[in-house]
Amino acid sequence: MNNKEFTVERMISMLEERDITSPINEECDKFGIKKGDIVIDYGCGSGGYTKKVSELIGDNGKVYAVDIYDMALEAVKRKIDKYQLKNVEPVLVKNINRIDANIADIIIAIDMFHMVQDPNVVLKELHRLIKKNGTLFIDMMHMIPDDVKGIVVNSNLWEIVNESDNCLKCLPIG
Template sequence: MKQTSKHLGFIRHLGDFRFKSWLDKNASEALVEMGVKAGHIVLDFGCGSGTFTIPAARLVGDEGRVYALDINTEALNRLEEKARREGLKNITRIANEGKRTPLKDGSIDLVLLIDVLQEIDDRVFLFEEAYRILKPDGRCSVYPMHILAGEVESLAVSKGLNLEDRKFEGQILIFRKFSNQKL
């Protein structure tokens, strides 16, 4: 019985890796589905070298901005080089090892948490921080590759975010901070 559970878990993760591979290759399409629009202010939390940051910057255009946050300065350096080569000037890098971001309350249209939750020790604070920086009616898109979606949903809802939608057969969770809501 125990081996069967492990085997099923492996098969589930194999599917997760296939979806993640598709997601990485189709980042622009996925970002549009997640709600990225021209003029938006986006935070790509745990951006790495920019798999989603670069396409998001193209989508938000010159009137928008993408904040690229990561603890890995080498990855941020690679991201800056990619952005420079593509002529993208609407990306702001944030090297942050602390919990609180330097972003202002209510300043972000969309927070991206794509395959990063497993790296975060204090997920409670992460969702509190997402709530703090989101504009009223702002969204938080989560791909919890290594964590159960139900666990993520419970945590996000407990911190004031409401599940609005599930995209890509439930793989991506979209939460919204409603404008009349206060914590």
């Protein structure tokens, strides 16, 4: 096992531990998720947020759980099996083109932006996926807020309309 695999394995195992000891609950309130929404949990990790979103959207909604690592999606699949989550589709970033354009009511990118190598590529892809009246939430954990805001504004693809709880609420431009 090389260092990188070890780090990813540890990250997922810590997230899965968190999902047991402090499951995601009211953290999702600020996203205003409704029954029937289509949500993308971008950088889903072990799927702690995915599971809560799955409950909020109900049978007519859908949540795409997207991550760059197989190991993350394996953890999501364990949750799908354990909790019988029928409205969750795990998607690897390398296959993200399989998700239709302009599909998402809400995209959440929680505690993941600091790991992204090229934020502009991600912001462009998320812009492809969002509906015209959809909303993107970027959690700025582990980052300097002004840095994140600068990246978002300079992308010319997203307008920041609110900032609270270290989280940016963004609307698509164009």
